[in-house]
Structures are given as C-alpha cells and as structure tokens.
Amino acid sequence: MLYATSTESTDDREEEHSMNEAITTEAPIYELRRVTRSYGSGTTKVDAVRDIDLTIDRGEFIAVVGPSGSGKTTLLQLLGGLDRPTSGEVVFEGRSLATLKESELTQLRLGTIGFVFQQFNLILTLSAAQNIELALAPSGLTASLRRARVTELLGSVGLASRGHHLPSELSGGEQQRVAIGRALANAPDVLLADEPTGNLDSTTGDEIIAVLHQLNREQNQTIVVITHDPYVAAAAPRIVRLHDGAVVDADGSRVLEVVS
Ligand code: ADP
Numbered sequence: 001m002l003y004a005t006s007t008e009s010t011d012d013r014e015e016e017h018s019m020n021e022a023i024t025t026e027a028p029i030y031e032l033r034r035v036t037r038s039y040g041s042g043t044t045k046v047d048a049v050r051d052i053d054l055t056i057d058r059g060e061f062i063a064v065v066g067p068s069g070s071g072k073t074t075l076l077q078l079l080g081g082l083d084r085p086t087s088g089e090v091v092f093e094g095r096s097l098a099t100l101k102e103s104e105l106t107q108l109r110l111g112t113i114g115f116v117f118q119q120f121n122l123i124l125t126l127s128a129a130q131n132i133e134l135a136l137a138p139s140g141l142t143a144s145l146r147r148a149r150v151t152e153l154l155g156s157v158g159l160a161s162r163g164h165h166l167p168s169e170l171s172g173g174e175q176q177r178v179a180i181g182r183a184l185a186n187a188p189d190v191l192l193a194d195e196p197t198g199n200l201d202s203t204t205g206d207e208i209i210a211v212l213h214q215l216n217r218e219q220n221q222t223i224v225v226i227t228h229d230p231y232v233a234a235a236a237p238r239i240v241r242l243h244d245g246a247v248v249d250a251d252g253s254r255v256l257e258v259v260s
Contacts (some may be wrong), residue, residue, distance in 0.1 A: 018046060025094075026057075026058055027049050028055045028056060028057050028058070028179070029056050029057065029058045029060075029077060029092065029093060029189060029190055029222055030054065030055065030056040030091065030092055030190075031054075031055050031089075031091040032052050032053060032054040032055075032078075032088070032089070032090055032091070033053060033084045033088055033091070034051050034053060034054075034056075034087065034088035035049060035051070035052045035059045035078060035087075035089065035090060036051055036052075036085060036086050036087045036088055036245075037049045037071075037074050037078060037083065037084075037085050038050075038086045043221045044064065047073040047244075048071045048073075048074035048177055048245055049074050049075050049078070049085075049191055049242070049245045049246075050244075050245040050246055051088070052075065052088070052245075052247055053247075053248060054240065054247065056076055056190075056222070056224065057222075058189075058220070059216070059220040059221075059222055059225045060222055060223075060237070060238060061213065061216040061222075061225075061236055061237050061238070062214070062223070062224045062225070062236060062237075062238045062239070062240055063225050063226075063227055063233040063235075063236035063238070063239050063240070064076070064224060064225070064227070064239075064242065065226075065227060065228070065230075065233045065239055065240070065241055065242070066242030066243055067243070068228075068239055070217055070243050070244060070247075071150060071241055071242045071244075072194075072226040072244040072247065073109070073194060073226065073246040074245075075226075076192050076194050076224065076226055079092075079113075079190075079224060080109060080115060080192050081097050081100075081105045081108055081109055081113065082109070084097065084098060084162060085098075089253070091156070092108070093112075093189065096185050107122060110138055110186065111138075111186050111188070112156070112186075112188055112189050112190070113188050113189070113190055113191075114173065114181055114183030114185075114186075114190070114191040115192055115193075115194075116180055116182055116183045116187035116191065116192070116193040116194070116196045117179070117190075117193075117194050117195075117196070118158075118194060118195040118196065118198035118199050119199065120167070120172075120176055120178070120179045121177040121179065122167040122175055122178055122182075122255045123167075123217050124166065124167050124168060124178060125166070126166070127153065127162035127163060127164050127165060127166055128154065128159060128162055128163050128164070128165055128166075128167070128170065128174075128178045128181075129147075129150050129151075129164065131146070131167070131178055132150045132154065132178065132181045132182045132185055133146055133150050134182075135182045135183075135185035135186065136149060136150070136186070137185060137186050138186075139185075141170045143228050149185070150163065150181075150185075151163070153175055153181040153182075153184055153185060154181060156181070156184070156215065156219075157177040157178070157180050157181045157184075157211055158177060158211060159174060159177050159178065159181065162174060165224035171204070171223065172199060172200050172201075172204060173200055173204035173205075173207055173208060176197075176199075176200065176204075176208050177208070177211060180196075180208070180211060180212070180215075184215070184221075185250045189222060190222040190223070190224065191212075191215070191221055191222065191223045191224070192224050192228045193212065193223065193224070193225045195226055195228065195231055196208055196209075196225060196227075196229060197209060197213070197227065197232060198228070202229075202231070205229065205232070206231070209225075209232050209235060212225065213235065
C-alpha cells in the first residue's frame with residue numbers, strides 16, 4: 001500500500017514511511033561494471049563475456065538467455081564467485097569480489113550464494129532430508145534445529161512427505177526440488193540456477209520453475225536462472241539476453257549503458 005489512510009495512526013504512517021524508504025534506498029545485490037572474461041590469448045583468445053554492465057536488485061527474478069556459447073555459464077560463474085573477471089568489476093552486496101581472499105570467497109559461496117545445476121548432484125546413498133541436512137553442517141545449528149530447518153525446507157519445495165526417500169526413489173523433478181532445498185539451506189541472499197530444467201521433461205520443468213517463482217514471490221528470494229527454454233524465459237519478470245558474450249536487446253542489438 002502506498003498511501004496512509006486517515007484511520008491509521010501516526011505511528012503506523014511513520015513506520016510505513018520508513019519501510020518504503022528502506023525499500024527504495026536498498027543497494028543492488030549485484031553491480032557488474034564493464035565485466036570481461038577472456039580465455040586463451042592471441043588468435044585463440046575468446047571473450048566469453050565482454051564489457052557487461054548489469055545491475056541486479058534484491059528480490060529480482062532474472063532469466064539469462066542466449067544461444068549456446070553466448071556466455072551464460074561464464075556469467076553465472078562470475079556472479080557466484082566461482083571465477084574472476086579478466087577486467088572489470090563484480091560488486092556483490094557492496095563488495096568487489098576481486099578484493100576478497102580465496103577463503104572469503106569460499107565463505108561467501110557457502111553462506112550467501114545458493115547454486116542449482118542441471119545435474120542434481122545429490123549424494124545417492126543419503127535420503128532427501130540427509131542431502132539437505134548435509135548442507136547445514138557448517139551452520140553450527142544443533143541437531144534438532146537442523147532437523148527443523150530441513151523439515152521447513154522440504155515443505156518450501158513441496159516435498160514435505162518425501163524426505164526419507166533416497167534419490168533413486170524420487171523422480172527427476174523431485175530430485176531437483178531436493179537440490180533447490182539444499183541450495184536454500186543456509187538462507188542464501190541469491191540463488192543462481194544453471195539450466196535447472198535442462199534434464200527434465202517440459203511439464204516437470206514447469207513445476208520446478210513454479211517452485212522458483214513461488215520462492216521469489218513469497219520469500220523475496222533473489223533468483224538468476226540460466227535457460228535455453230523460451231517458456232521459462234517468458235515467465236521471468238526480467239530477461240537478460242546474451243549474444244557473443246555481450247548483453248543485447250530483444251532484436252539482437254548491443255545494449256550500451258552510459259558509464260560515467
Ligand atoms: P553458454 O553457457 O552460453 O553456452 P559459455 O559461458 O559456456 O556459454 O561459453 C562462452 C564462450 O567461452 C564459448 O565460446 C566457450 O567455448 C568459451 N569458454 C567457456 N569456458 C572456457 C574455458 N574454460 N576455456 C576456453 N574457452 C571457454
């Protein structure tokens with residue numbers, strides 16, 4: 001609600017005013033400035049991503065699309081601190097990732113960034129619940145708090161009654177839900193998903209995307225999804241299109257931002 005009505009108390013209005021202010025003044029979660037990542041050198045040099053300027057706000061749901069080889073995975077790896085740019089800067093929550101030591105980056109990846117991949121990467125000898133609980137090992141929570149958190153996470157990915165099953169007893173879609181639950185275990189500030197529906201049939205893929213949209217809507221989870229699937233992209237509130245490593249408009253022309 002934008003406007004206070006006459007029946008509200010001054011306190012309510014002051015509280016609402018400060019909440020609105022907090023929303024509007026919140027810094028973006030990511031700021032990418034002229035980011036380039038090159039591989040090789042000389043005649044074999046490839047700019048996997050080049051000169052990307054991109055701002056991502058908290059609570060956004062973004063689909064990154066583009067043909068194979070356009071730089072989607074490279075971009076996601078840079079966002080996740082799994083890789084460093086050759087030039088330019090990736091600023092995450094106000095800190096340039098280049099300034100972080102390897103140990104700080106590892107800490108960031110464990111506690112602040114959640115990853116979901118096309119392959120579910122579950123441990124086959126552990127149940128769904130145990131796969132999620134394993135991700136909570138560094139959290140320092142007591143066993144009972146860990147279990148409570150696992151129950152909550154299973155519920156939020158629609159698997160409340162399937163926690164005791166091994167991955168081999170779950171469908172592909174259910175396994176991907178477990179992987180999403182695991183990625184969310186430490187309440188990451190951002191969830192990065194690389195082709196999360198790539199191994200699933202279209203109906204199951206739609207269900208996974210619906211889970212991601214629900215997490216975004218209900219928990220304000222910031223989500224960046226790489227996808228080949230035009231339906232997945234079409235459902236996203238914001239689409240970032242890549243071509244030959246650069247961000248382009250829907251018609252394929254290069255997006256140039258003025259950088260002061
Ligand atoms: P996408 O995810 O859109 O398929 P990628 O980010 O995987 O694209 O790759 C972008 C470009 O960078 C491609 O031309 C790819 O061959 C090249 N590339 C990616 N990773 C490497 C690497 N480790 N070494 C050399 N070239 C790479």
